[in-house]
Amino acid sequence: MSKFEGGEVRVELIQELRALAEGGADVPALVELLQRRLELNDANSLLPVLIYFRTAFDLSLREALPLREWLAGRDRGEIDSLLIPAMQRSKSRWQPREALRT
């Protein structure tokens, strides 16, 4: 049983995904992090990975859907070329901001 049971999204994991992406991590590295943290295997990864990517990077389901086919075959270059541009487009909405100075 994975730690995704119930479908809850963990805020600290969202923040970790964003920080890694900000640091240049590719899509497979982000998926591997999710699988490790949520104790997922290839058979039960699809829904959690789609939900975390949509939440972390403000992607539409349509933009995130290529993860569905990729998870089974894992062509590293191909998934990056599909998802990274979408993540970059929405970056202003998910990028961590500096705390306001008072």
Place this chain on the structure above:
Amino acid sequence: MADFRLFLPDDAGGVMGEVDERGVLTFFICAAAGSPIRGTELFYLMMRAFGDRVRAVQGVWRRGYGGSPSVNLDRVNERTAAGASLMSAVRATWTYTRAARWGFTRATPIGVEGTPGSYTKIDVLLEKVGEAP
């Protein structure tokens, strides 16, 4: 925009759907072999939940990387390899047959890559006859 999500216990799968501002539904369904609710039922639950918001259903079908299965695209390739037309093959897919039961019977390909028998990408819009999103 409207979202629908349903997760089954014991990692047995679930459904995610998103209806955009034009009423176009994109969805993802996953039902494990031992799932207590089959994919078709999950689709129907989602359609009932969205109701009249859905003006069209968009299929986003891609070749499975490394030869992994892609239910709808594999069906299209199987049929077109045997000589069927693209539209006839689309009408034999899992998504089309389910959506058609809700009246979405007009299929319009909006993005196609590949050739008969080896398509790698198909985006298809399924609409009710006489309606446009």
